[in-house]
Amino acid sequence: MLVITVMGVVASGCLSGQESTSTSTASGETSTPEKTTNVVIYGYGSEMITLDPSTEFSNSIVVLANVYECLVKYTPNGLEPWLATSWESNENGTVWTFHLRKGVKFHTGNTMTAEDVKWSIERTIRMGLGPAFIWDPIDKMEVVDDYTIKFYLKYPANLPLIASSAYGAYIMDSRYLSTVGDDNAIADWFNQGQDAGTGPYTIVKDKYDPKTEIVLKKFDDYWGGWSGDQFDIAVIKIVPDASLREQMVTSGEIQITRDLPLDDLPKLQENPSVKVDQTASYQELYAFFNTKKEPLNNKLVRQALSYAVPYKDIVDYVLHGYGEVAKGPIPKGMLGHFEDMDTYTYDIDKAKQLLAQAGYPDGGFKLVLTYTQGDQAEAKVAEIIKAEWKKLGVDVEIRPMNWEQQWALAKSDPSKAQDILMMYWWPTYPTPYDFLFNMFHCEPEINFNLCYYCNDEFDKAIDEAATLEGIDPDKAAQLYRKAEEILMEDAPAIFFYNPDDVYVYHKSITGFKDNPGYPQVVFFYDLHKA
Template sequence: MRWHKRLLVAGATAALALTAACGGGQVRGAGGTATPAAGTGTGTGTAPAASDATFTYVPNLDVVTDWDPATSYSNEIIAMQNIYESLTKYDPVSQKPVPRLATSWTSSQDGRTWTFTLREGATFHTGKPVDAEAAKKSIERTKEEGGGPAYIWDSVKSIEATDATTLTFTLKYAAPLDLIASSDYGAYIYDTTAAGSGDLKKWFAEGKDAGSGPYTIDTWQKGKETELTLKAYQDYWGGWDGPHYTKVAFRVTPELTTAWQLLQRGEVSFVQRLNPQLFAQAQGSGLQTTETPSFQNLLALFNTASGPMKDVRVRRAIQKAIDYQGLVVALKGSAVAASGLVPQGLLGHVEGRVPQQNLQEAAELLQEAGYGPDQQELKLTMTYAQGDDDQQLFATTLASTLKGMNVTLNAKPLQWNTQWDQGKSADPAKRQDIFVMYWYPDYADAYSWFVNVFRSSDTPSFNLSYLKDAKVDAAIDALPEQTATDRAAAEKSYADLQTMLIDQHAAVAVLFTQNYQRAFAKGVQGYVDNPAYPNVVFVHDLKPGA
């Protein structure tokens, strides 16, 4: 995902990244509780001894792409959310932000002035206090750096630290700042003075941190199997009373079968994702498993600006040719049918939008456009993430379906950066007809899909359908203020936008929504999944058991 904002994947689809809110593999983007763990089996799996107090997380891709909390926008979220904190945190149960570094907040009636009260006694790993001035400077630096996640603060006109614990935001337009402040990227509060007179970005790049979270960087060895270890920050405001993991290790294991074997042997604590076959084994193994609907979906973006798919009839035909239900069935629980662009659990989700395959309508639309068995052959190109089994399944099944309609689909698996660079090419002739990528929100709000993926831009970034429509743009631009001041209006705008994008423009097909399937050691106590923070384990919330 930003390789893609979203975490990228290798082997079977794993986790979604501007390097990564979207992208090739999966990443991208809370206090409270999440969906309870699913049933535990009765096998012989064992957990690491509680006495070692090390939680070993097994991702299938390299962890760190960017250590700077201002610009980090990819896989390192799984570590960064344990090192850094934001003002608020999203609770998927209440579907509201809850306290983190801020203990309370208020907003003016017009939604343009927000005041946050900060927690007393919190310190950065540098030893300096987490006060209002430090929070102000970190957000201002993030805005100035202008990295992938910085756009979340676009509504902010000015920030004032009125005293040590009071932070006041004046906005250019109304926006849900409490929700924005819980973002999985771009909302980290950090010590901007950590490097002294040196270059802070270079200081971070050396594998140093300036967060306030429960863990701080212990070792970082890029390219090594155990790439990263974290250790407890003893002065953490949340305390260390009772049993806790005092160390976190990230052991990169590309092969899912190997990860599963390590978990069975008790050598690791948590496997980020298993394929359906291995997950079925885990459910009967004595290890713990969870299944949680995610905020991440897989999109097929159609080229609306050039090539044969510039014809809306061709785009609609491809929409109708896709076997959506067959994909979900084949993925055996790791995906659920999508209803529109916005996953369930977020403002803007619309029921009754599950797409259906209709081959007769697809053939009729192609014939209208001048293609089909008795007419000229239609040749289409598609790019998708190399190593992603789920995307490959889609490519294979769609190519087979289209072949019977005299349509040849040349589907190329590419590394994310290669795929993304091709999609962003200034030369329309070098772009693809169909671009496949994951997307999830930067904070728990559907705005991320619309502003990043479908708003017009002269130079495409994630708008890889190349759609340019002033009416769509105006509706997207109105969403933050509507969300902050009139949720009913926001709901209607989201529904109308999905009608425009999916039905009228046929700019996208939403293939499925991912279902997170995890497996972890029997001794890990207290784990819950929070879809607002993709693939993140908040390790301080866990208790090591026997």
């Protein structure tokens, strides 16, 4: 990752007379504050990408989810009202009606209405970038009145879940943005550090630097109201160095961070100045077999290699226990995850038997495995696989590549591509269809199905399941299970583990709760001064 000079935090008194959580000296050293402050700082490891809610599909979600809101909010316990207070559908889930919250103000001062909802979704669809695909089920929208909007779908879909998406589902002020210009002009306007959302915080334009620091201030007219112990200023500080972020959170220079060295978490758990929050994520690590190349076009070979993976040892060694062995392709906590799924376990004798049955009793072949350069967890997993498969007579060439190179190779002719590709996946919104369709559905052109797998029976099961999620989740679950059992038999990929989300926050704040549906987001509105 890029090493970026860490900028000083918000200078004391520069915004609304509020104080910073620290003061920076000319040398860049930071002194510890001696009194309660009204600023909260999230130490984050990566730069921002874009501030356009219609196209953002990466890191900037950590900003947008505090500045904008969706119709519905996803939680691990179910969907909750957000900008919509209620919703209902017809029997087959093809017509959905949403009733909007009244009295919601945009940061521009305009009042939110159904026209804003319609315009926001139409713009995202029209631009056709990033997460626009989530709205594919929509045929048309009808504004019934200022606070009611009706969606007519091309096919049944769980629209409330789609409307909770962390990407592409944010509602914008259509009246104001329509005066800015066309879609490209609006995108440029956003990326100058401006917003048109309804969220509890708004972006401070002259403090917006996507490479170093993003400053947000509270929106006084936020519909949810404010209490005295919430934070007036929220800062996202870009600090690529994980060790530096660790020092900063323990000293109180920042109040919350994530992705710290796992080796350090035990000592942090003993540190009275911080708290460690560990929750299951909706992320999973996979290794995709190239099912178009010999010998991996032989199902028995793929099954053999799947048995020759010490899954529990990998979780213990790589994650230090901060995660779980995957039970198939869908993470724990989501529809489509089955704890009793019959998955592969470490059995080297079984692996040898299957290789012999496949015609490779002594192995005798070489495989090229690619992973994202710089990802230490993936590197450790690759080394373990190399050592274990050597016991089968299989030679593994480990090839670290930057993501652009890895991606380009994977999307080339499969006969010339890698044999095995390792990567993570997490959902655009929490549906098993996002995982199963993108990675395993037949594709006319290579996109994310990087095992080049195609099974019509599998496709039929997940396509039908997706139409039933909103109206018959039990039947949908049955179909997803059928599809996943097909995957386990065909073994187009190895399902390694689901890493936990681990945040470390300073004792000076309370109220933090991780929401895996909005990956890496800290909802500043939920935080309070301890």
